[in-house]
Amino acid sequence: KAGVTQTPRYLIKTRGQQVTLSCSPISGHRSVSWYQQTPGQGLQFLFEYFSETQRNKGNFPGRFSGRQFSNSRSEMNVSTLELGDSALYLCASSPQGDNEQFFGPGTRLTVL
Amino acid sequence: QKEVEQDPGPLSVPEGAIVSLNCTYSNSAFQYFMWYRQYSRKGPELLMYTYSSGNKEDGRFTAQVDKSSKYISLFIRDSQPSDSATYLCAMSPYSSASKIIFGSGTRLSIRP
Numbered sequence: 001k002a003g004v005t006q007t008p009r010y011l012i013k014t015r016g017q018q019v020t021l022s023c024s025p026i027s028g029h030r031s032v033s034w035y036q037q038t039p040g041q042g043l044q045f046l047f048e049y050f051s052e053t054q055r056n057k058g059n060f061p062g063r064f065s066g067r068q069f070s071n072s073r074s075e076m077n078v079s080t081l082e083l084g085d086s087a088l089y090l091c092a093s094s095p096q097g098d099n100e101q102f103f104g105p106g107t108r109l110t111v112l
Numbered sequence: 113q114k115e116v117e118q119d120p121g122p123l124s125v126p127e128g129a130i131v132s133l134n135c136t137y138s139n140s141a142f143q144y145f146m147w148y149r150q151y152s153r154k155g156p157e158l159l160m161y162t163y164s165s166g167n168k169e170d171g172r173f174t175a176q177v178d179k180s181s182k183y184i185s186l187f188i189r190d191s192q193p194s195d196s197a198t199y200l201c202a203m204s205p206y207s208s209a210s211k212i213i214f215g216s217g218t219r220l221s222i223r224p
Contacts, residue, residue: 043214056210098207103155
């Protein structure tokens with residue numbers, strides 16, 4: 001079975017721009033969660049999608065949004081980028097949204 | 113004070129040594145405990161998943177949970193250079209992706 005894939009792997013943007021990241025979960029997994037990983041804050045939960053609906057949301061501003069498609073693929077969008085948004089963005093999938101998460105390789109976003 | 117505390121290291125040990133990695137936590141509601149391994153430029157990979165107190169063994173890896181002390185450990189026997197990575201503990205009160213709290217990670221290096 002193919003693992004979780006994320007595109008692109010690396011991205012460089014400037015402040016004020018917006019960005020869209022993509023995640024394809026493991027086949028059959030209906031839950032996709034997004035996390036932000038930084039050296040200072042570690043891994044922080046952004047949101048979870050299940051069957052095209054946002055089921056849970058972490059403590060991030062509204063500039064961070066996402067969606068899930070009928071094939072369970074998910075995208076997250078960050079608008080009006082700030083320098084502090086530079087991070088590794090990880091997507092994880094699980095069959096039903098439980099604790100056994102399978103992570104993708106991440107998208108490394110650099111905001112200049 | 114963070115809910116989950118983990119010594120960031122780095123921890124350097126010779127090949128073949130027994131490695132002990134630890135986390136402490138403050139939330140007595142945590143019932144699910146996980147250990148992830150993260151190689152450089154990769155996403156976290158689930159190593160061990162336990163529920164409540166006790167030990168769980170999988171090959172060279174043993175996870176221990178002591179809920180009375182709010183302390184969890186991961187032991188690696190016969191450590192190999194390929195075990196060099198960052199190890200993240202994670203825990204959750206429920207089986208829910210949105211409630212997982214991650215430790216900041218311990219960087220481990222195994223010297224040949």
